[in-house]
Amino acid sequence: MKSTSDEDLGHGFAKGDESCLNEAYRRWGALIFTVAMRKLGDPEEAKDVTQQVFVGAWRGRENYDPQRGSLKTWLMGVTHKKVADQLTRRSRHLRDIEAVTTQAAASSHQQDGPADSVLDCLWAPSRATHGAGCCA
Secondary structure (H helix, E strand, C coil), X not given: CCCCCHHHHHHHHHHCXXXXXXXXXXXXXXXXXXXXXXXXXXXXXXXXXXXXXXXXXXXXXXXXXXXXXXXXXXXXXXXHHHHHHHHHHHHHHHHHHHHHHHXXXXXXXXXXXXXXXXXXXXXXXXXXXXXXXXXX
C-alpha cells in the first residue's frame, strides 16, 4: 500500500479492504490524535477518540462515498463528531459529580441539627457539674 493514492485508498476502504484501513491509520492516525488532543486536552481521551474514529469509520464505511470527498476529509468529520461526543460525556460526568456533591453537602447540613444535639449531650456531663445538663 506504500504508493497507493488517497483516491485509491478511499475506494479500497469503502470496499472493505482491511489493508486500506491499516494504511489510513498509518497516514492519518497521528493527525486525528493531534486534533483530539488539542480539543480535549487529555492524552488518554485523545487515544480513546482516535481508536473510536477508526473503529467507527470501519464499521460505518458503507456511509463513506469516495465520489463525495476524500477519506481523510471524511475521517476528520468522524473525528469532530467523536470529540463532540466525548466532550458531552465529560460534561455529563462533571454535572453528575456536582449533583452528587451538592446533594451530599445538603444532606450533611440537614444532619447538623441532630449532630449538634448529640454533641450537646456529649458535653452535658461537664455542663451538669455546672448546672447546665441537657440529657437526663
